[in-house]
Amino acid sequence: MRFEYKNIVVAIDGSEASEKAFNKALDIVKRNNAHMILAHVVDSRTFATAEAYDRTLADHADDYAKDLVDSYVENAKEVGISKISRCIEYGSPRVKIAKDIAATFQADLIICGATGMNAVERFLIGSVSESITRHATCDVLVIR
Numbered sequence: 751m752r753f754e755y756k757n758i759v760v761a762i763d764g765s766e767a768s769e770k771a772f773n774k775a776l777d778i779v780k781r782n783n784a785h786m787i788l789a790h791v792v793d794s795r796t797f798a799t800a801e802a803y804d805r806t807l808a809d810h811a812d813d814y815a816k817d818l819v820d821s822y823v824e825n826a827k828e829v830g831i832s833k834i835s836r837c838i839e840y841g842s843p844r845v846k847i848a849k850d851i852a853a854t855f856q857a858d859l860i861i862c863g864a865t866g867m868n869a870v871e872r873f874l875i876g877s878v879s880e881s882i883t884r885h886a887t888c889d890v891l892v893i894r
Contacts, residue, residue, distance in 0.1 A: 755889075759787045759837075759857040761847050761882070764818050767863025771893040772822055775861045776829055778891075785833040787855045788822050790815050791843040812838075844881035852888055861891045 760775040762768045772788075779786045792811045815838045826834050835855065839846045852860055862879045879892045 754782045755784050755859045756782070757787065757855050757857045757859075758782070758784045759789050759847065759852055759855060759860045760822075761843070761860065761862035761878070762788055762790050762818060762822055763843070763863075764814075765863060765865065767865045767893065769863075771861050771863040771891075772825070774891070774893050776826060776831065778859070778861065779826075779831055780829070783833075784859075785835065785855075786826055786831055787835045787837055787851070787857065788819050788826070789837040789839070789847060789851045790819050791839045791841065791846045791851075793843055794840045795842065843878045844885075847878070848882045848885040852886060857888050859889045859891060860886055861893065864892050864894045 755778065758775060758779055760772055762772055775786065778784070792815050794808075794811075819836045819838060823834055823836060837851055837855070839851060847860065847862070851857070860882055862882055864879055865877060879890075883890045883892060
């Protein structure tokens with residue numbers, strides 16, 4: 751009996767590592783005829799203080815998130831994937847991806863890149879991929 755993944759969350763943040771994760775996810779989603787959930791978490795903590803001086807930061811983050819997810823959706827459609835959902839959340843990627851997004855979509859696999867955009871935070875408190883691996887209730891594939 752062959753095990754197949756049905757709902758695959760792909761964490762994207764625009765980094766080179768998330769691009770590699772997305773490319774690996776394309777193969778896995780196609781092979782399993784799975785539902786692809788493209789998830790981007792706007793880390794609102796990074797601009798919360800600065801927003802007191804520039805209120806357009808949240809709007810820019812929203813626009814970036816929508817454009818980013820839309821571009822990945824188009825790439826997935828080009829290779830023949832049709833079951834695709836967009837997911838844009840706000841908060842900490844560490845918590846949102848492993849707990850909230852995975853639960854909402856009943857994910858049985860999360861795919862993420864080994865490193866993301868925020869090197870300083872990774873140095874201070876660990877990587878998002880490490881946190882996802884530690885807290886997820888489903889399988890996690892970390893792409894190097």
